[in-house]
Amino acid sequence: MPAAIEISGLTKRYGVGDAAVDALKGVDMIVQPGEVVGLIGPSGSGKSTLLKCLGAVIEPSAGRMALAGEAIYDNGWQVADLRALRRDRIGFVFQAPYLIPFLDVTDNVALLPMLAGVSNASARERARAMLTALDVGHRARAPVAQLSGGEQQRVAIARALVNQPPIILADEPTAPLDSERALAVVRILNEMAQRFATAIIVVTHDEKIIPTFRRIYHIRDGRTYEEAGEGRAA
Amino acid sequence: MINLAGRDILNGWGKFLFTGIGLGLLIGVTLSMAGIYRGLVDDGRVLLSNGGADLWVVQRDTLGPYAEPSNVRDDAYRALLGVKGVAEAGNVTYLTMQIEDQGKDVRVMLVGFQPGHPGEPGYLVAGRPITRSHYEAIADIKTGFRLGQRIRIRRHEYTVVGLTRRMVSSAGDPMVFVPLRDAQEVQFLKDNDALVNERARTAANPAFNRPGVPGLLEAVQASQASSRTVNVVMLRLAPHADEALVASEIRRWKHLEAYTRADMDDILVAKLIATSAKQIFMFLVILAIVSAAIVAFIIYTMTLNKVREIAVLKLIGARNRTIAAMILQQALGLGAIGFIVGRTAATLWAPIFPKYVLLLPGDAVRGALLVLAICALASVVAIRAALRVDPATAIGG
Ligand SMILES: Nc1ncnc2c1ncn2[C@@H]1O[C@H](COP(=O)(O)OP(=O)(O)O)[C@@H](O)[C@H]1O
Ligand SMILES: [Mg+2]
Numbered sequence: 001m002p003a004a005i006e007i008s009g010l011t012k013r014y015g016v017g018d019a020a021v022d023a024l025k026g027v028d029m030i031v032q033p034g035e036v037v038g039l040i041g042p043s044g045s046g047k048s049t050l051l052k053c054l055g056a057v058i059e060p061s062a063g064r065m066a067l068a069g070e071a072i073y074d075n076g077w078q079v080a081d082l083r084a085l086r087r088d089r090i091g092f093v094f095q096a097p098y099l100i101p102f103l104d105v106t107d108n109v110a111l112l113p114m115l116a117g118v119s120n121a122s123a124r125e126r127a128r129a130m131l132t133a134l135d136v137g138h139r140a141r142a143p144v145a146q147l148s149g150g151e152q153q154r155v156a157i158a159r160a161l162v163n164q165p166p167i168i169l170a171d172e173p174t175a176p177l178d179s180e181r182a183l184a185v186v187r188i189l190n191e192m193a194q195r196f197a198t199a200i201i202v203v204t205h206d207e208k209i210i211p212t213f214r215r216i217y218h219i220r221d222g223r224t225y226e227e228a229g230e231g232r233a234a
Numbered sequence: 235m236i237n238l239a240g241r242d243i244l245n246g247w248g249k250f251l252f253t254g255i256g257l258g259l260l261i262g263v264t265l266s267m268a269g270i271y272r273g274l275v276d277d278g279r280v281l282l283s284n285g286g287a288d289l290w291v292v293q294r295d296t297l298g299p300y301a302e303p304s305n306v307r308d309d310a311y312r313a314l315l316g317v318k319g320v321a322e323a324g325n326v327t328y329l330t331m332q333i334e335d336q337g338k339d340v341r342v343m344l345v346g347f348q349p350g351h352p353g354e355p356g357y358l359v360a361g362r363p364i365t366r367s368h369y370e371a372i373a374d375i376k377t378g379f380r381l382g383q384r385i386r387i388r389r390h391e392y393t394v395v396g397l398t399r400r401m402v403s404s405a406g407d408p409m410v411f412v413p414l415r416d417a418q419e420v421q422f423l424k425d426n427d428a429l430v431n432e433r434a435r436t437a438a439n440p441a442f443n444r445p446g447v448p449g450l451l452e453a454v455q456a457s458q459a460s461s462r463t464v465n466v467v468m469l470r471l472a473p474h475a476d477e478a479l480v481a482s483e484i485r486r487w488k489h490l491e492a493y494t495r496a497d498m499d500d501i502l503v504a505k506l507i508a509t510s511a512k513q514i515f516m517f518l519v520i521l522a523i524v525s526a527a528i529v530a531f532i533i534y535t536m537t538l539n540k541v542r543e544i545a546v547l548k549l550i551g552a553r554n555r556t557i558a559a560m561i562l563q564q565a566l567g568l569g570a571i572g573f574i575v576g577r578t579a580a581t582l583w584a585p586i587f588p589k590y591v592l593l594l595p596g597d598a599v600r601g602a603l604l605v606l607a608i609c610a611l612a613s614v615v616a617i618r619a620a621l622r623v624d625p626a627t628a629i630g631g
Contacts, residue, residue, distance in 0.1 A: 048629055057549060057626040086625075087551025095630050098546045100238075102245035107236055114235045115551050143245075159550070171629050 002069030004166050004199030005031040005054070010063030010073075011222075012049050023049040024060070025222035033068075033166065033197040036190055038229060040205060041219035047203045050219065051169045054201070055090055056082040068166055087116055091160030091198075093170035097152035099144040099159075105131065106140045109159045116163060130158040133195075134188060150181040154188065161192055168192075168200045179208040186212050187234040209234070238547075238556070239563035242540075253532050254568050257525060258575020261605060264521040265580040266587070268597050271514045273590035278502035280400050282495060285326070285353045287468035288477055290493045291484060298491075299328055299466040300404050300498075301506045306490060308418070308464045314490075317483050319475030324351030325464040327417045330407060333377075333385055340377050342410045343403035344387065346417020352468035355411050361396030367413055372396035374408035387412070388420050404506050406589040414464070422463075522608060525572075530612035533565045537616040541623055548625035558617045562610060569609035573602050 012024040023046045031037050041047050052058040054065060056072070056079075065073040067089060072079050079085050086092075099108045109127035114120060131137045134154045139147055147155065153173065160168050170189065174182035186202075186209045193200050204210065214231035217224045243250050281300070290299070291306065291314060298304020311323040327346035332339045347353040349364045355372055361381045364370045371392040373379040383394045392412060401409040412420075433455055436442050442454045469492075471477055481492035493501065503511075537544075544557055577598055584591040 052626050052629050055549070055626075055629060057624070057629065083548075083551050083553065086549060092549055092628070094546075094628060098542060098628060100543050100546070102238075102242040103236070107241070111236070112550055115553075115556070120236065169629075 001033065002066075003030045004033045004035070004068060005029065005201070006064075006066045006069075007054070008064050010050070010053060010065060011061045012046070012053060012058070013061045014049075022222055024053070027063070027219070027222075027224045029217055029224055029226075031167070031199040031201060033199055034193050035215070036186075036193050036200040036202060036213065038210060038213035038216040039201055039203045039219060040210065040216055042205075045219045046222045047219055048171060051171055051201070051203060054167075055092060055169050056085050087112065088163060089165050089167065091163070091165040091168040093153075093156055093160045093168060093173045095172040095175045097144075097149075097156040099152055099155060101144055103144070104140075105136065105142050105144055105147065105155050108144060108155060109162050112159060112163050126162055127158070130162045131155065133192075134158045134161075149176055150184065153177065153181075153185055157185070157188060157192070161196065161198070164196050164198075166198060168198055170200060170202045172204055172206070173202065174204065174206050174209055182206060182208050183212070183234045190234060235556075237563070238560040239567065242536075242560070243564060243567055250568065251571065254571030255575050257528060257532075257568060257572035259579055260521065260525050260528065261572050261576025261601070262579030262583070263576075264518060264525065265576055265593065265598065265601055266584065266591060267514050267517050267521065268601065269580060269584060269591040269593045270587070270589065271511055272592035272594055272597065274404075274507045274510055275503055276592045277400070277402050277406070277590050278404060278507065279499070281402070281404065282498050282502065284356050284398075284401060285324075285347075285468050286356055286470060287324075287352045288471040288495065289320075289469040289481055289484070290498055291467040291469060291488075292465070292491050292493070294489055294491050296491060297501050297505065299326070301501050304465050304491075305463045306465070306467055308414075308462050310488070310490065311467045313488060314467055314469060314484065317480060317488070319471050319480040319483075320469050321472040321475075322352055322470040324348050324353040324468045325414050326353035326466050326468055327414065327421055327464050328403070328466075329417065329421045330403065330405070331387075331420075333387055333410070335378065335385060340379075341407050342373075342377055343405075343407045344417055344420060345409050345411045346414040346421070346464070347411055348414050352470045353466075355396075355398045355401060355409075357398065358396045359399045361394070363396060364411070364413060365395075368416055369393065370395045370413070372398060372411040374398050374401040374410070376402065376408035377410060379410075385410075387416075390416070392416075400590065402590070404502060418464070522604065525605070526608040526612050529565060529568060529572075529609050530615055532568065533561060533609075533613050533616045534619065536564065537561055537620050540620075542628070544620050544623045545625050545628040548623065549628040554621050557620050561617050561620055562613050565609040565613035565616070566606055569605045573605045576605075577601075 007027055007029040010024055010027040014021045014023055039047055053060045062075050106124055106127050110123040113123035113126055128140050131140050136151050136154045174185050189200050211230040211232045212234045213229035216227045216229045292298035292304035293306055296302045296304045308325050314323050329344045331344055333342050369390055369392050371394050373394050375397050379394045384391045436455055443451045477494045481494055484490055484492040
């Protein structure tokens, strides 16, 4: 079985000439299906840049990225429709839930399958199933503003998972949460990774959750260093 | 797919509705301005059609009787009746004046006409036509006079026997119709002091007061005291008579100007109210620009408040088209609310305007299309801003 994510020699330079910044200077990374890895590094080390490259919202400068053995970037994009790539193959979880305030909980999640052309009824059915799996099924009809921070983050995770993408990119998903809720989110991510064989990259510098990773990538000055984690139960 | 625009509107419907109402009042003003213009034109048309005339004969080289003063000898109609194709003729005078009614001044256009001849008000909403030769009046209901009321016009009291509707001068003053003789008296009658003065002056003039010519002085004085002119002679033509031909005959042989209905229409619409129309049109243009600016500003602000949601939508794979449609639909929704509110407001407040406001369905349709076009145009700025939103901003720095 090919790796879910395989990155090699990835570089990213912002700007040109004197103003150029080399945010990534050669990143190598492998994540297997069902694996949750931590991506840790100081501020300005290139974590977000890496997620943006992998999330196909900015273009790397050079290197190679493959999803499930298929190159999506090889010194140039290998797929024509990056929008569809994001929609169908990548789930995003952000630091804040970033839910759409004018949609209720179900439709926030159902929007993704709808954007992929699934009918409203079955998209909502899928959304409700995912919300139930994340223990927020009882809030399905609520306006998002009525949910607590932890509930909102679980809805955001349901949204990232609903199209069952092979990979999920999470950018500091526990930052606004207290340690109990932060660990709950990590537990959910682990469960979901197991259940759907999803590869998950979690960018964090949250001390509470770092010990839960089995494998950690440190990123410093645009380069990654792999390290075994403690892999404690969350 | 769910309607994102609709959901966003429902989520913040209070703000959206208030904005729509505000815009609607502005649109209401715009529609009213158009209605005022239509009212001006229509008042003119009613004025022309009501006397039942085919030709208006006025003083030579004038655009009378509405756009310029015109005086015609009041016996000219006899000669006009002799022109081939002329069936009926009626002398008409116009005089704008103030009439006192219960301590309040009412500004009216006093119309002198010959009952049974062209120039007579065609349609009464109440009462009867004038049957006596003196001191009866037909008033437009806008004067506020009632049937049977006695009104004082200069030296005499008149009884209101009939009421008309929509009979106003081109300045919007309601008309009061009285018999021609009475009107001429009002128009040209001098007050007693002036009369005595004038008689004395005439008597002192040896040319008029010749010892050998008895009756000359009295005749001259009588001719000075009574008027012999009218403002227009309205003609009705025989069936199948060619009005252009008759008009040119009159121009050639009678030393008078003759206008057909089309000519009068042109004078009233193109000349008399042209400046008002331009004034109103300028207003319309400014209001349209202001409305567009308001819609653009509102939609732009609404969009800027959604930048993060838009970034997320783009990141999770929403098409630009989906996002543009959301903004466009919101702008159109705002326009639709505004138009409904505006149209309702314009209809509700039209009757309290002192002059006639005519809201044509065609203008409403044109207005609706214009509003939607303006909204669509106004959303362009917001759409461009939304399309520039970088999905990468959804992932933090
Ligand atoms: N759009 C950009 N243009 C120029 N430089 C950028 C841009 N985004 C990030 N950088 C620079 O790239 C480096 C890595 O940034 P980033 O990936 O945001 O780091 P992190 O997420 O680890 O804090 C930083 O030096 C940052 O200033
Ligand atoms: Mg960052």
